[in-house]
Structures are given as C-alpha cells and as structure tokens.
Amino acid sequence: xxxxxxxxxxxxxxxxxxxxxxxxxxxxxxxxxxxxxxxxxxxxxxxxxxxxxxxxxxxxxxxxxxxxxxxxxxxxxxxxxxxxxxxxxxxxxxxxxxxxxxxxxxxxxxx
Amino acid sequence: xxxxxxxxxxxxxxxxxxxxxxxxxxxxxxxxxxxxxxxxxxxxxxxxxxxxxxxxxxxxxxxxxxxxxxxxxxxxxxxxxxxxxxxxxxxxxxxxxxxxxxxxxxxxxxxxx
Numbered sequence: 180x181x182x183x184x185x186x187x188x189x190x191x192x193x194x195x196x197x198x199x200x201x202x203x204x205x206x207x208x209x210x211x212x213x214x215x216x217x218x219x220x221x222x223x224x225x226x227x228x229x230x231x232x233x234x235x236x237x238x239x240x241x242x243x244x245x246x247x248x249x250x251x252x253x254x255x256x257x258x259x260x261x262x263x264x265x266x267x268x269x270x271x272x273x274x275x276x277x278x279x280x281x282x283x284x285x286x287x288x289x290x
Numbered sequence: 291x292x293x294x295x296x297x298x299x300x301x302x303x304x305x306x307x308x309x310x311x312x313x314x315x316x317x318x319x320x321x322x323x324x325x326x327x328x329x330x331x332x333x334x335x336x337x338x339x340x341x342x343x344x345x346x347x348x349x350x351x352x353x354x355x356x357x358x359x360x361x362x363x364x365x366x367x368x369x370x371x372x373x374x375x376x377x378x379x380x381x382x383x384x385x386x387x388x389x390x391x392x393x394x395x396x397x398x399x400x401x402x403x
Contacts, residue, residue: 221396222334222391267331269333278324278389279380279389281333
C-alpha cells in the first residue's frame with residue numbers, strides 16, 4: 180500500500196475562517212511533507228516533518244500552521260488566508276532516503 | 291540558472307510513438323532521481339525512482355541517469371492516450387533524513403489517438 184490520503188478533496192473558505200487540512204499514511208514513513216502547487220507550476224515545498232519534529236520551514240507565512248500529532252498524521256491549520264493562497268495543497272511521505280509518495284491533494288479556494 | 295531545467299513542451303505525439311522527456315541539473319550532489327506523472331487537478335504519481343547513474347526499466351517506461359552530463363531522461367514506449375499528463379522530474383541530495391525534492395517545471399504531454 181503506497182497510499183497517502185488527504186481530506187478534504189475540496190475546500191472553499193473565507194478570509195476570516197479557520198480550517199484544517201488532514202493527511203494520513205500507513206506506510207511507516209517517518210518523514211511527511213506539505214507542498215503547495217499553483218496551476219501549471221511544480222510543487223513548492225512548505226514544511227517537512229522528520230520523526231514528528233518540524234525540520235524544514237520554507238519561510239511560509241504564519242497563517243499556515245503545521246502539526247504532526249503522530250507518525251501517521253499530518254495537519255495543516257489555515258487562518259486568515261488571502262485569495263492568492265488558493266492552490267492545490269499536497270501532502271507527501273517518504274522513508275528517509277527513499278522515494279516520496281504524494282496524496283491527491285486538497286484544492287483550496289479562498290474567497 | 292535554475293537547479294533543475296526541464297523541456298517545457300507541450301509535446302504532442304501520435305499513439306504508439308516513443309516519447310523522450312528530459313531534465314538537466316546543475317547540483318552535482320543530486321543522487322536520487324524521480325519521475326512523476328500528474329493528471330490535471332490530481333496529485334503527482336511516482337513513476338520511476340533511480341539512485342545514481344544507470345538505466346531502470348518498468349514496463350513501457352525506462353529512466354536513464356547520466357551523472358557525468360547531469361542529464362536524466364524518461365522514455366515511454368508505445369505511448370497511449372492515457373499517458374497524456376504532465377511529467378515532472380524531481381531530484382534530491384538527501385542531506386539528512388528527509389527528502390527535499392527539487393522539481394523541474396514539468397512537461398505537458400498529449401498522446402493523440
């Protein structure tokens with residue numbers, strides 16, 4: 180099983196809302212990632228968790244707040260987003276130096 | 291200069307053609323190379339994973355890595371309309387316990403029936 184599951188698949192939120200994106204994997208991977216992808220662009224790394232600790236934050240605005248409750252779960256908390264934050268948000272996982280597997284993404288629209 | 295350059299396409303081929311997709315890179319520390327296929331509005335799907343130089347074959351797909359030239363390729367034989375997607379190369383030097391991937395910009399492929 181190489182599945183990374185993301186929920187919800189679609190999300191529309193207002194600029195004053197608070198929402199969360201969820202990601203789950205059961206491959207025993209110890210590294211989990213959030214990426215942001217705009218249309219016709221490659222994914223851009225946002226955060227990396229390694230062994231449930233935040234190891235990389237690519238200077239992402241504080242309105243995005245990641246959380247890793249355990250080795251299988253990764254959340255991305257959203258607050259006071261801007262319309263330009265509308266994008267496909269991708270979760271991925273890997274086992275250290277192995278290949279990374281992506282979820283199907285959450286398509287976020289900020290209105 | 292970007293770390294990873296990918297032929298932008300778009301590329302349109304007839305069904306059954308051999309497709310060649312390519313990326314070049316500048317960071318000689320890259321050791322791990324991946325090709326992903328991404329359908330519109332979906333997440334990237336891992337197609338091939340290669341460590342260091344050499345060839346790897348999986349069905350209709352062959353990945354080649356030439357570290358001396360800093361050049362990687364993905365070949366698709368007997369291309370099908372279902373292969374129509376964006377193909378992303380990605381690579382990493384694995385400086386640690388995580389996989390910080392550097393992506394190419396993607397090549398949009400259309401296989402015409």
